[in-house]
Amino acid sequence: MDRRQFIREVFLWSAGATLAIPHFNILPEALAAEKQASLLSLAKGEDYAALVAQVLKPLGGMAQFVRPGDRVVVKPNIGWDRNPEQGATTNPLVVKAVVAQALEAGAKRVLVFDRTCNEQRRCYTNSGIEQAVMELNDPRALIEQVDQRKFVPVNISRGTALTKWEIYKDALDCDCYINVPVAKHHGLSGLTLGLKNSMGVMGGNRGNLHHELGQSLADLATVIRPKLTLIDATRILLRNGPQGGDVKDVKKLDTLIASADPVAADAYATTLFGIQPDAIASTVAAYKLGLGEMDLARIKVLEA
Amino acid sequence: MERKRSISPAAWRRASQALFFGLFLFLFLKTDYAGSDELTWAVNLLFRIDPFLAAAVMLATKTVIALMLPALITIVLTLIFGRFFCGWICPMGELIDVSRRPFGKPGVGSSPGQRHLKYYLLLFLLAAACFGLPLAGYLDPFSLLVRGFTFGVHPAFDHATTTFFTWTYQNAPDWINALTEPVYAILKRHLLPVADKVYALSVFSLLLLLTALGLSAIESRFFCRKVCPLGALLALCSRFSLFRLAGGSEGCGKCRACHTLCRMGAIDEERRIASAECILCLDCLSQCPRSRIHYDRKRLASGIQANLSRRAVITSLAVGALAPLALPSRLLARRADPQLIRPPGARAESEFLGLCVRCGECMKVCIGNALHASWLEAGLEGIFTPRLIGRIGYCEYNCTLCGQVCPSGAIKRLTKEEKHTTIIGRAHFDKNLCLPYASGTPCIVCEEHCPTPDKAIKFREVEVEDNKGKRVHVRQPYVVEHLCIGCGICENRCPISGGAAVIVTSEGESRHVVSY
Secondary structure (H helix, E strand, C coil): CHHHHHHHHHHHHHHCCCCCCCCEEHHHHHHHCCCCCCEEEEEEECCHHHHHHHHHHHHCCHHHHCCCCCCCEEEEECCCCCHHHHHCCCCCHHHHHHHHHHHHCCCCCECCCCCCCCCCCHHHHHHCCHCCCCCCCCEEEEEEECCCEEEEEEEEEECCCCEEEEEEEHHHHHHHHECEEEEEEEEECCCCCCCHHHHHHHHHCCCHHHHHHHHHHHHHHCCCCCEEEEEEEEECCCCCCCCCCCCCHHEEEEEEEECCCHHHHHHHHHHHCCHHHHHHHHHHHCCCCCCCCCCCCHHHECCC | CCCCCCCCCHHHHHHHHHHHHHHHHHHHHHCCCCCCCCCCCCHHHHHHHCHHHHHHHHHHHCCCCCCHCCHHHHHHHHHHCHHHHHHHHHHHHHHHHCHHHHHCCCCCCCCCCCCHHHHHHHHHHHHHHCCCCCHHHHHCHHHHHHHHHHHHHHHHHHHHHHHHHHHHHHCCCCCHHHHHHHHHHHHHHCCCCCCCCCCCCCCHHHHHHHHHHHHCCCCCCCHHHHCCCHHHHHHHHHHHCCCCEEEECCHCCCCCHHHHHHHCCEEEECCCCCCCCCCCCCCHHHCCCCCCCCEECCCCCCCCCCCCCHHHHHHHHHHHHHHHHHHHHHHCCCCCCCCCCCCCEEECCCHHHHHHCCCHHHHHHCCCCCCEEEECCCCHHHHHCCEEECCCCCCCCCCCCCHHHHHCEEEEECHHHHHHHCCEEEEEECCCHHHHHHHHCCCCHHHHHHHCCCCCCEEEEEECCCCCCCCEEEEEEECCCHHCCCCCCHHHCCCCCCCEEEECCCCCCCCHHCCC
């Protein structure tokens, strides 16, 4: 029984029994089996649509992650009411290209969403992401406002700081979860990258996570496991994150990072800011949970 | 009712009422963000054609408010056609007519001569507004209506609908959801607010609206006959209207059908039609067995009028003029309530109170659910005026909608750049509650959310002993006063339960520093 089948079965068996809480228990053997040399792909260029294809190529292309008929979730950062130039949200061109690639790989449905911090419609509009997804003009590509009814309580059995939380159903039961964070500064956690971006699938009062943010994000990563993390560093926000607002704080890098290993992706992205992976608590905590590699020496970087 | 082949005049009137009520609902729903910083519809239209509110705010501020000049159209049309507004356009009138079945009594009731109250109220409200006690919005029919809908009806509808569709979503089999989910999607897209909203004074506002409707249990259209100050103003104009209904005479014999059916009780036993009370519903014209009633240039006297006594008129005016004299004795006169945080662009307090028509539009449009009706925070005359309650909602940094919907300019229309520098208050920390101070626990959610590009909440990294006795490094937040604009997102997002550890007060608000 693989993990996805396990998750699906848990859903099936708990359907209708409203009191039953889905139980996510990732077996150590499954983890061991997944542990292999972490590959990470790095690409630079100014044509961001082409850059997405380019960065995925050394990893085997999108077809490596999305199988025909898959229900895919693409999770960008749409957290703030900011323009693309301000670097607080994922570059809409990158999101658009990722969705397009997933559709090309034969996805049955690609859902884009984020639980925003600022007013949801303003974030969707002004980040340019809603428009970008709609421009694809494909009925399989959906961008949706978060539906409060879809948050289901989940036990996080491997969690220490976070043991139970409401998580968005689509993020749990999709066939392929693609995390597309923007790399940027964050006051509390230092940086916000892939692991932090997954907070956008959480319901409830997320502010409480801040008391043990690094560990909580690692705990969350035991149940929200992206098949692919694609970090948008086309421009990075150096100061006054995570919202920014001043283009003087934004630095253009024209870089994308992609990896199947969420920890490796975060670890490598950290170096773009001139700091080491161990400065980010969530990277360290996730590494300790065995969720991926943070030792730069053991991450194989493929320059695309 | 007898069905004639051609469409009866009363049917045209019903169609007009339905049309304008539909327009009201449409504009009500459009009073919301729609993907653009600027609203496309003149959603506050209703309030700008209201001559009563226009008179009240212009008397209060002693200036001509250009935004409200369209109200003149209503006056001119009333001088020509009579009090058609109440019968054909007013959405409150439509609601009162529609609720006739549950609440109502048919026609008759008090004679057209016994309608003094609304005139005295009108005079009192206008005099009070002029001398510094602005209360007009309390009784204006549109204000009552929009407040009732915004604070009560719409959220209740949303809650009931969402509860139902949540239940079907979580419990019903797939084939039911195949039917219900598309319906919910349509409702969500067109009728329901994007996120659930709560409002201060919601139940109270709803009860006031229901009272206005329920008064029809005493007499049909009681509110329109005896309370409505807008109706009173239009009644005064329609005494001189060019066109009016006339007809019945001695020739009618014993027939008093018109007298019995008139919803306004505007037709007396002698079948004389009081033009001030007639709202041109045209029931009489449509149903007169001998078709004797017609709408025409005036030839006859205007029927029985409320005979306002000079003494009562003077008393109403005098009470209105003298009541404001008591206001400077209040504590408020010395120190404003620090919890009273006005929307960005609000004018200086006394001017703001004079201009605000209590329509609730700003609270309807507020996408952060930050603006709420005041109770007594701004004094007896400040009920229903907007104030920000940070713990409930916050002022969205790039949003300028409240200034766009304000029908009287009580909230100035701001550009985004002006909004970014308009200070509505300032945050401060309660270090006894704030976790990094009180227990050495990491937090700074406030700093994360602070929207100014150069953050108004910054932090110091310090080493403290946490409440388990361990030496830890934490980031302790503080407010940079000259950067804080008082949006309240910090107070809103402070993760501790109960009261927030960072609180916004009206301290430093820019409207009291510079004059607009």
